[in-house]
C-alpha cells in the first residue's frame with residue numbers, strides 16, 4: 001500500500017496527520033507505527049460510524065438476507081480493486097483501496113492448500129477443513145443471493161456482475177479473507193453475543209498481533225457501555241487508544257487478536273507466533289486421537305451421551321499444563337461400563353451437575369492413563385513428522401512451529417501423569 005493511498009484515506013476520513021502511520025513491518029506485512037512519542041492510553045483517532053464497513057453501514061444498500069460476514073465479503077467482492085487501480089466503490093473506495101491486494105500466504109488459498117496435508121498436524125488439517133466449510137457455506141449463500149438479486153445489484157455504480165463464476169468466486173474469497181483476518185468486535189446488535197457485532201475499521205486494521213507486551217485497545221462504545229444497540233442509524237464511532245505505557249517514536253503498535261494457540265493463528269490469520277511451551281496459549285486439540293477410542297462396543301452409545309450433554313469434541317491439552325475439563329469428562333465416560341450395575345454411569349452424570357468430583361478412584365486412574373497414552377502418541381508423531389517436512393520458506397517455519405507446539409504441550413502434560 002503506497003503513501004499516496006494512505007493520504008487519500010486520510011482525506012476521505014477528513015483526518016489531519018496522525019500520531020501513527022502504516023509502514024512495512026519486519027515479517028508481518030504492513031504494521032502501525034508511532035511517528036512521535038505517544039503518552040499512555042492516548043486516543044489515537046476516532047473513526048466515524050459512516051467509515052466503518054459493517055452490516056449497519058451497508059444495510060441501506062442491499063436487500064436483506066445475508067449475515068454480517070456474508071454481506072461485508074460480498075461488498076468487498078463487488079468492489080475489489082483491479083490491479084493497480086483503486087477501488088471504484090462510491091461508499092468505501094478510499095478504504096477498500098488500502099486492503100491487501102492478495103492473500104497468497106493464507107492457508108485457505110490454493111497455493112498452501114496444495115501442500116501435502118500430512119505435513120500438518122491433523123488438528124490443523126481439521127481446523128482448516130472447518131474454515132473451508134465455513135467459507136463454502138458463505139459462498140453458496142451469497143451465490144444464491146446474487147442470482148436472486150442480480151438485476152438490482154447490477155444497477156449499482158461501477159458494478160459489473162458479468163464476471164465468470166471463477167473470477168467472482170476468487171473475488172469473494174478475497175473479500176471473505178479480508179473479513180476473517182481484519183474484522184474486530186464492534187457493538188451493533190441488541191445482545192453482546194450476536195455474531196453480527198463486527199466491523200472492518202480503517203487504519204486500526206493495519207495493526208499486527210502481539211502475543212505479549214503493550215498493546216492498543218478500542219474504547220468501549222456508548223452501545224457497549226449501556227449494553228444496548230447503538231441509537232444512531234449507522235451505529236457508534238470507534239476510538240483506538242494507545243497502549244497503557246508510553247510509546248517511543250518509530251515503535252510498532254500492536255493489538256492482541258486473542259489468546260489463540262498457533263493452530264488458530266495459522267488457520268484463521270495465516271501466521272504463527274512463537275510462544276513458550278508453558279504458555280497457556282500453547283494448545284493441542286486431540287480429537288483425531290481420542291475420537292477413534294469411541295468406536296465399537298458401547299462407543300456409539302457413549303458418543304451419543306457426550307453429544308447430548310454437549311461434551312463431544314473440542315478436547316484439548318494446554319501448556320500450563322492442563323487437560324481440558326471437556327476431555328476429562330469424555331475420558332471418564334470412556335472408562336465407565338454402560339451395562340454395569342455398579343452405578344458408574346449415574347456417578348458420571350453426577351460429575352456433570354457438580355454433585356460429585358469424580359466417578360471413582362479407579363476411573364480417575366484410568367482416564368489419566370489414557371491421557372498419558374495420548375501424550376506419548378503426540379510426542380512420537382511430532383518427532384517423526386518434524387524430520388520429514390518438505391514445504392518451503394515461511395511455510396516450513398510455520399509448520400515446524402505447529403509441530404513443536406504439539407510436542408512441548410504433550411511433554412508437559414505427560415509429566416503430570418508419569
Ligand SMILES: C[S@@+](CC[C@H](N)C(=O)[O-])C[C@H]1O[C@@H](n2cnc3c(N)ncnc32)[C@H](O)[C@@H]1O
Nearest residue numbers: 027028029030181182205206207208209269271
Ligand atoms: C489485521 S491485519 C494486520 C495488517 C497486515 N499486516 C497488513 O499487511 O495489512 C492481520 C494480518 O496481518 C498479519 N499479521 C498480524 N500479526 C502478525 C504477526 N505477529 N506475525 C506475522 N504476521 C502477522 C497476518 O497476515 C494477518 O492475517
